[in-house]
Amino acid sequence: MIQYEVPISGDNIDKYFAKGNRYNISYQRIKRIKDRIKLDSSNNIHVYIDGSVINNGSENITSIFGITIYDDKERLIDKYFSTIEQWLTSTKAETMAFFVALLLINEDKNFIIYTDSSNVIKNYELLTNKWLSTTTRDILKFNKNNALWFNIKEILDSFTQQLDVIKVKSHSNNKLHNELDEEIRGWYDMEDRLANTLIIYNTEQYKFPIMWNNYIIEMNLRRFIRLLTRTQGLEKFLNLNRNWRYRLLDVKWEIVFSYINKQVIGETTYKTDKFICKQKRMKIQRLIEEIPTIELMKKSSYEIYQDFKCVFCYKKKEDFHHVWTCRHNRKILKQIIKRTIDKLIRLLKEYGATVDENKILTDINKFDIFFPKFRKDKFNFIDLIKGIFPKQLYDYIEKLEVIGKKNIVSLGTELLQYVMDETKQHIWLPRCEKLKIIEKRHGITEKDKKKSDSNVGKEKQEDILQRPINLFGRYEDLEGVKEYILFGKEILDFTVVVNRVGKI
Ligand SMILES: [Zn+2]
Incomplete structure (x- = not known):
């Protein structure tokens, strides 16, 4: 027979807390604190909770939460500090502190919990609202820390005694809360001396937390x-x-996605969704270098286009890069680049930056992204035409410290849209007009173009087979x-x- 460890007293600590090992005694600590509270003569127990995160977004990210417990006369009964792992946010740290504080509660005393976390207060009020019953779905819809909130709900539901949760204004002069905040900050230098609080997720309402690669999905x-x-x-x-270049060069993908999904409002709102779709398709075509150049059309209609060259210089093969860098378009491209830089400065001002125009102009002109020719190992204007936004430029704007992060994204989006519109109007559309004329001269009809190749030409086959495969730095998992x-x-x-x- 298998012996399960069933807590006889039904103590919440045993239910939600893993026993740990000799390296982690947080279970024993919590048990002892709870006993100390029980033995205290005070009827009201004041529990302060707080948590924070440092070095967010780096491998050195650390999150610590803390709890301090006082009696009626503001005498310290005990305190508890702990680190957390995975899905680190200050909200999670605060929620963890709240969760552990609830485990300390016993039935014969009044507990007052003080927190400055509006998220904790909001969810607590929702879960204890007598007129609403919170379902599994409701909690799964919480933005973050759902698994933890299932535990909290179950504990709250089991309570019979009085509990008060009080919101402390952040950065207010609540002495005890400020002391806790400070003490947590002090722990970051000795973080290796703290242990994680090992939680068990096994509530009735959420028996099988949803996992992904062994991580509980907490959002x-x-x-x-x-x-x-x-x-x-x-x-x-x-x-x-x-x-492969974008596996080497640093791209600000947030702006790229924002630009691709941008709905053109204003002058185009009267147009149908179809227009927006077409815009989006064009943007994606550019991003993957599959706009209908002659070289691309050779892949489906080789017989028609086999002898076609660039419609402007009649010399070179017209592939994606050549469209923008053809000798014929050199001057036009340079003008577009100049206008794009002007536009960037205009946008900076529109977004409220008071800037030294000359200095910024000198700085910006040095950026790779405004270089008019294609280069493999560096950014250049072709990338901007594709809708790629370099992190270098993003960082530069951020360093000016005049525009918020959200606004840099919309500024970047507008800039990419500008480049799209300009290059379409001054390079791509004239090229399409020219091709139409040439096709007409050759007697090529739309019907011809739709007919696909009957026999795949040898040249075409070779072209496809000879493409080098670049495996460097591929992403997986x-x-x-x-x-x-x-x-x-x-x-x-x-x-x-x-x-x-x-x-x-
Ligand atoms: Zn050309």
Whole structure:
């Protein structure tokens, strides 16, 4: 017969707390604190809770929460400090502190918990509202720390005694709360002396917490799935041969996604969704270098286009890069670059930056991204045409310290849109007009173009087979999602991190 360890007294500590080992005595600590509270003569017990995070987004991320317990006469009964792991946010640290504080409660005293976390207060009020019953679905919809809140709900439901949760205004002059805050900060230098609080998730309402790669998913499930899909999509994109450069160069993907999904409002709102779709398709085509150039059309209609060259210089093959860098367009491209830089300065001002225009102009002109020719190992204007936004430029704007992060993203989005519109109007559309004329001269009809090749030409076959395969630094296993869980990194920044590691 298997012997299960069933707590006889039904003590919450045994139910929700793992026993640990000789390296982790947090279980014993909590038990002892609870006993001390029981023995105290005071009827009211005041519990202060707080938590925070430092070095967010780096491998050195650390999160500590703390609890201090006082009697009626503000005499310290005991205190508890602990580190946490995975999904580190200050909200999680505060929620953990709340959870542990609830475990300390016993039935013959009044407990007053003090916190400055509005998230804890909000969820606590929701769960204890007599007129609402909170379902599993409701808690799964919490943005973060759902698994923890299932535990908390079960504990709260089992309570019969009085509990008060009081909101302390953050940065107020609540002496005891400020002391706790300070003490937590002090612990960051001795963080290795603290242990994790080992929680067990096994409530009736949430028997089987949802796992991903052995990590409990502690956020809104639908958002998590969206995150997985997006990261998966990005990994696939980066693993394409033609995108090996972006496995080396640091891209601000947040802006790229924002630009691709941007809905053109204003002058185009009267147009249908179809227009927006078309815009988006064009943006994606550019991003993956599959706009219908002559070289691309050769792949489906080789017989028609086999002898076609660039419609402007008649000399070179017209592939994606040549469209923008053809000698014929050199002057036009340079003008577009100049206008783009002007636009950037205009946008900086629009977003409220008071800037030394000359200095910024000198700085910006040095950036690789405004270089008018294609270069393999550095950014250049073709990247901007594709809708790629370099992290270098983002960091530069951030360092000016005049625009908030959110606004840098919308500024970047607008800039990419500007480049899209300009290059379309002055390079791509004239090129399409020219091609139309040439096709007409050759007697090529739309019908001809739709007919696909009957026999695949040898040249075409060779062209496809000879493409080099670049396996350098490919992404696997949704690294971005793991780094998000463990280090709190911004999901789309994971390429940057991987790049860094590669460069050292
Ligand atoms: Zn040309």
